[in-house]
Amino acid sequence: MSREHPGGLRENFRQLPFWNPTKVFENERDVEVHQMDLNECPYPPSQKVLAAITAAAAELNRYPDGTCPHLTARLSTATGVPIDNICWGAGSTQLLTAATQIAVDSKEEIVVPGIVWRRFAGIFQALDADTVEVANRQDGSIDVDGLLGAIGNRTRLVIVLTPNNPTGLMLSEDELKALASDVPENVLLFLDEAYHEFAMFAGGADPLPILQSRRTGPWVVTRTFSKAYALAGLRLGYALTSSEAIANAIRLTTSTFNLAGVAEAAALAALDDPGYTRMILERNAEESTRIKRGLERMGFDVMDSVTNFISFDAKQPAAGLVQALRARRVRVATWGYEAHGTYLRVSTGTPEDTGAFLAALEDVLSAR
Numbered sequence: 314m315s316r317e318h319p320g321g322l323r324e325n326f327r328q329l330p331f332w333n334p335t336k337v338f339e340n341e342r343d344v345e346v347h348q349m350d351l352n353e354c355p356y357p358p359s360q361k362v363l364a365a366i367t368a369a370a371a372e373l374n375r376y377p378d379g380t381c382p383h384l385t386a387r388l389s390t391a392t393g394v395p396i397d398n399i400c401w402g403a404g405s406t407q408l409l410t411a412a413t414q415i416a417v418d419s420k421e422e423i424v425v426p427g428i429v430w431r432r433f434a435g436i437f438q439a440l441d442a443d444t445v446e447v448a449n450r451q452d453g454s455i456d457v458d459g460l461l462g463a464i465g466n467r468t469r470l471v472i473v474l475t476p477n478n479p480t481g482l483m484l485s486e487d488e489l490k491a492l493a494s495d496v497p498e499n500v501l502l503f504l505d506e507a508y509h510e511f512a513m514f515a516g517g518a519d520p521l522p523i524l525q526s527r528r529t530g531p532w533v534v535t536r537t538f539s540k541a542y543a544l545a546g547l548r549l550g551y552a553l554t555s556s557e558a559i560a561n562a563i564r565l566t567t568s569t570f571n572l573a574g575v576a577e578a579a580a581l582a583a584l585d586d587p588g589y590t591r592m593i594l595e596r597n598a599e600e601s602t603r604i605k606r607g608l609e610r611m612g613f614d615v616m617d618s619v620t621n622f623i624s625f626d627a628k629q630p631a632a633g634l635v636q637a638l639r640a641r642r643v644r645v646a647t648w649g650y651e652a653h654g655t656y657l658r659v660s661t662g663t664p665e666d667t668g669a670f671l672a673a674l675e676d677v678l679s680a681r
Contacts, residue, residue, distance in 0.1 A: 325441050332435065334646070341642065347666045350644040352478070352622045354543040355662040356596075358579065359589035362544070365582035369575040377574040379564075381551075384577045387584065388551065392521060397557040402567050403548040405507050405535045409472070410436050412533055412552075415562040416470040416501040417442045423470040424463045426455045430478040431649035433505075443467070453480040453616055453624075457488040461495050471496050474505040475520060476512050479648045479658045481618020486518035493523050498530035501559075506534055507550075508620040510541035514594045515619035521553065531555050533563075540621060541590055542583040549576045597621045600661040607671040611678065622660045624648070631657045634677060641673040 334351060348355075357363075381401050389396045402408040417423055419441045425433075427448045437444045445468070447459040455477055464471065473492060476483040484492075496502045504520050506512070513519065524532050534553045539545040549572065554560045583590065604623050608615045616624045627634055631647040631654055638645055645659045659670060 323441065325439055329435070329438055332431065332649075334432075338639070341639075341644075344642060347643045347662060347669045349660040349662050349666055349670055350646040350658075351545075352540065352620070352660045353545050354540060354593055354621070355660075355666060356543055356593060358543045359583065359586045361586045361589070362542075362579050362582040365578040366575045369578035373574045375574065376570055377572055377577065379569055379572050381572070381577045381580075384580050387581065388553075392553060393525065394521075394553045395557070398554045398560050400552050400554070400560040400563050400567075401572055402535075402550050402552065402563070403571050404539060404550040405505050405537055406432055406436070406550075407567055407571065408533075408535045408550055408552045408563065409433060409503065409505065411563040411566040412501065412503050413437075413440055413442075413470060414566045415559070418469070420467070421469045422465065422467045423472060424460055424468055425472045426460065426474070426477065428453065428477070428480060428648070428650065428653065429472070429474055433472070433474075434649070442469075449480070452482075454482045455484060455488075457484065457491055461491065464497060464500060468497075468500055470501045470503060472503045472505070474507075476508045476517075476618070476620050478507070478620070479622070479624050479646075479656070480616055481508075481620040481622055481624060482616065483512045483515075483517045483619055484520070486523070489518055489520050489523045490527060493520075493527040493532075496528075496530060500530060502528065502530065502532040504532070504534045506536045508540060509536050510590065510594060511597065511620045514598070517619060524555070528555070531559055533559060538580050538583060541593055542580070543593065544576075544579055544583060547573055547576045547579055549573075549580055597661050600664065600667045603664075603667045604659060604661060604670065607667070608674075611675065622658050624656055624658045627655050627657050629655060631655055634674075637677045638670075638673050641676065643670050643673045645670070 385396050385399045422443045422445055424445045427446045445463050447456055447463050450456050521534055532555045537550040605615050608625050613625045635647055645657055648656045
């Protein structure tokens with residue numbers, strides 16, 4: 314008779330807490346709250362997108378084609394990645410989870426930066442594999458040389474985020490070239506680009522052509538329609554991969570029915586409205602500048618984020634500031650790392666959000 318693990322759980326899942334960043338507290342219900350903690354787009358989808366969703370909703374009684382054939386063909390033309398090498402998931406998180414499942418076996422290793430989005434750290438905790446964390450540089454940027462130096466015989470996956478969350482910093486062209494060339498051919502290189510459009514708007518280097526021209530080993534690049542296209546609620550992320558075999562493996566580890574029936578129509582409409590996306594990027598840049606300057610006037614050290622959020626050293630316990638700002642109906646976030654417990658991350662929002670955040674922060678500081 315087989316013996317079940319205590320509690321019916323594998324050892325690496327025992328006592329793992331559940332973190333719900335979207336939780337709405339009782340005092341936040343039915344009142345205006347400035348939501349600046351989840352890096353969401355503060356603007357609704359474009360009218361073209363809403364019209365496409367309405368039209369597609371008539372077929373919600375049917376399962377969607379999870380391969381998104383029309384959208385995939387369009388992205389293939391835009392990126393040069395073959396159709397069979399593109400697959401879909403409910404955001405970058407699901408796709409990273411799939412990548413860990415297809416690449417890393419028990420007692421093998423993944424190599425990751427020490428500071429990444431907190432939810433990704435949860436994925437690493439759930440692995441039955443070893444995680445080698447490489448400390449970020451003093452300025453918060455990812456230490457590419459350190460990552461490359463940490464790769465060993467048991468390494469099967471290297472994970473990089475550019476721009477990174479929660480720092481907002483992106484990799485340089487030279488750093489991307491080093492990763493593409495120097496990560497061994499038997500190791501999967503995973504690049505998360507949830508903030509790709511913001512990086513391109515800021516003049517950053519595009520990782521995809523670098524991988525396509527320089528890398529001989531396997532790679533995966535993930536992007537999303539959540540941020541710059543204002544579609545976070547639809548959970549539509551995609552993976553551009555180096556081979557059909559990798560794409561098929563990811564498809565096998567995600568659900569056949571993991572996409573909403575209106576998602577493809579919404580994304581196609583968003584791509585058909587580039588002016589609206591540019592408006593989002595332009596307004597984001599304006600509010601990002603306002604927040605950075607406001608924080609600097611208060612004496613804070615602000616990170617040079619290119620994304621739709623800004624991180625800064627609050628020089629005091631960040632968790633207390635989060636609670637004090639929430640009491641003033643402004644939601645911001647900590648980094649979620651004890652070693653960086655004085656750092657806060659604030660998402661860009663509308664001009665009203667910016668004003669409310671800066672005023673609330675000044676009020677909190679003056680009361681202490």
